[in-house]
Amino acid sequence: MAFHARNLEVADISEELWGEMTQASNDSLRSVLTDWNNEINPQTTTTVPGKEIRALTINVTQICNLKCTYCAAGGDGTYGAAQTKISVEKTLPQLKYFLEKVADSGTFRIGFIGGEPLLYPDGIRAIANYVKLMTAGRNIRAQFSIVTNGTLLTDENIALLEEIKCNISVSIDGEAKYNDAARPMKNGQGSTAVVVEGLKKLFARKENFGSITLHGVFTAENMHVAEAYEFYRQFPADAYEFTYSVSDLNQEASDTFTREMRLIAAMAYAEGGETALRKISFFNRIFSALDEQRRTENFCGAGKSFLVVDARNNLFTCPWDVGNDAMKVGQGTEVFEGALEEYSSPLIEQNNCQSCWARFLCGGGCMYVHKEATGSKHQKNGQFCERTRSLVGTAILYFKKSRQTDIQEDSDYGKH
Template identity: 25%
Template sequence: MIHRFELNGYKLVVDVDSGSVHVVDDLVYRIVGLYERHSPEEIVRQLSGTWPHAEVLDAVNQVQSLVDEGLLFSKIEHRERLGERVHDGRVIKALCLNVAHSCNLNCSYCFAAQGTYKGEQAIMPLETGRRAMDFLIENSDSRHNLEVDFFGGEPLLNWGMVKETVAYARSLEAKHNKHFRFTLTTNGLLIDEDVIEFTNREMANVVLSLDGRKETHDRFRVTQGGKGCYAVVVPKFQELVRRRTRGSYYIRGTYTHCNTDFLTDILHMADLGFDEISMEPVVCPPDQPYALTEEDLPVLKDQYERLAVEMLRRDREGRGFHFYHFTVDLDHGPCIYKRIAGCGAGTEYLAVTPGGDLYPCHQLVDDPGFLMGNIWQGVVRLDLRNKFSQCNVFSRPECEDCWARFYCSGGCAANAYHVNGKLPGVDTYGCELFRKRMECALMMKAASLPKR
């Protein structure tokens, strides 16, 4: 299977199974489009009226050599067996630790129901955090790198526990030959000197929630009293980022139906000095006034294309920034098994509630039907674990015809479940946006090639 597309003056051909990406001229672009349904002789005959005969012959030969090298129209065999070789849930390597089911903001668009996940407010005790670290080590088999995301609600509401849990995990590393990578996801309100210093030292990644322009951010991200928090959090984020000497960070936003011109918000964040930016479509029921609509789709795609062009321009001017969703590591990216298996929700990745209950991922914590066990007894719903272990790219019929399947592994299982009520499934709206983002990312790779 291949995918051909034109963007910003570039013509690209993606060979889906081998992962090869080719930047081609007009003639090759036409030939590749005809190749599967016509013989080389027919193609030469058909195109020789438009291009010189010798050129068409030469171009057909170049295309044929790509096919011979396994870089075009390649095919992965024995897909079922590959699907069986991906993670089965017996090894757990990552936990989302919901250290606070409580929040000091009251964002109406929050998928976690203002941090409570539709339940009672709760704070994770230190003993539970420590036990979660033990649980992770006990279930990680020979995996060396373990990941823990301090999440919520707002994790800084339980900051002392976060620090103690990190210290406890660090104390286990040498003995068990493990390396913990911690992430903190925060709304920023409680960032202070101690948070800045500690996160720089201990957190491999910090995710800072900012939606863009003041009017965008303050539309949803308000305090319990209804006051927007842009003015409070932006200087804190800037200071934290300025002093970050180790690990990564992302300024992460959400766009909704209310700001389908989200490019302006991304550029605003770049102009604030942030150079690692992530911006995602809102996840919410379709009846919400801020839910994205079918009519928004072409507008959103256009915004991504404009963003890519603008990023190239800023890069040439020496003021470039990274956009998380355009980041594609073609050469050193994940292996085929990661690309088949995806995020690992419900198998190698679990979410832990303040009470120590286990869920397949942070987006499913509000649904009792997905309670998988707890950190003392382990995963007891093996039926659920099996279901998630089968959520791979080959088990989703919708992915069969999708050229981007090895870029997303079938996408977010939770999103698909919320849209369709089934596992495995796909969120077709999200798929549309994802494919556009990948086209933009690949075009940017083409644009960064040296001129010939």
């Protein structure tokens, strides 16, 4: 098979053509491939973040009831500066400031994170109600999401999440023998049993939420990705998300994570074809981009369409920068002059990704991950690039397999 990096086209290559491609002197074939490479497909589009902030992630707390071994938020959810709860009185004017700058169309997204955000449900309710009030009658759809450790899924908190039709991501790294070791309570006891009980209540009312995702983080100490996938499948989640730790630079673990991700892709496809494979968030994202022929030039909208509000109402471009005063780009309703200027250019340009075949499906990679490895958010982390290219390649192979029956044969050298 072949892949057109710029047009996001997948081509099927006959065995005869593949054989000819091994002949370096085949001028006719080289000419055909050059012509294809130079083609511009007008149907291919590029996702360009708007120049207005359309998404805010809010640290409603900077405390947590767990002490995860790999926590990148200061080791205890505080980002090095504990804050029991955000000031709603300071946050509402901040929301007003950003919402008044938004054109009357599209979606405005609010994400609730911590620490553990469900330690302050009253703050979540007050913020959500205010956003709904501010967007009413403006043709703006307010969308809410939360990342929670799942230990506080009480009836009252579930009712709150129902009330705002929340998209819910529950962090759990697999079955108890792995999750309890990585995500213990602060008293040292395991958290898995409590999370599972909460999940059962959550899924019993599944139709009342936006979506439910199960999310695991994997480090050198826990590379049991396939076992986590098997564990997740007992729950009727909308999506499963598998993340390699943002601060783990272990090459062997990185390679193992890639192999495990390929394994769960094979498991999913064998069991349920494209539908099952696309429940894994990474593969769903690549399939969507290929189906829509939609190029991505930015791994995320940090500093472009997205900002973070910490529990002290400071502004950052990335959730992992919270607590680092040097990375602060604003305070309250003030965005520091020139602070967002460096984010104006596409990441694939700033990160020098122009020669990478996977650039329009990766978007330049995570700036925080790059900085953790190299000291600069625009100097690429080689391990991240290797993992991403490998998994993008896996996704393209399954995309081709899934779409094969829908593709009509092309007479040019067996290209489809």
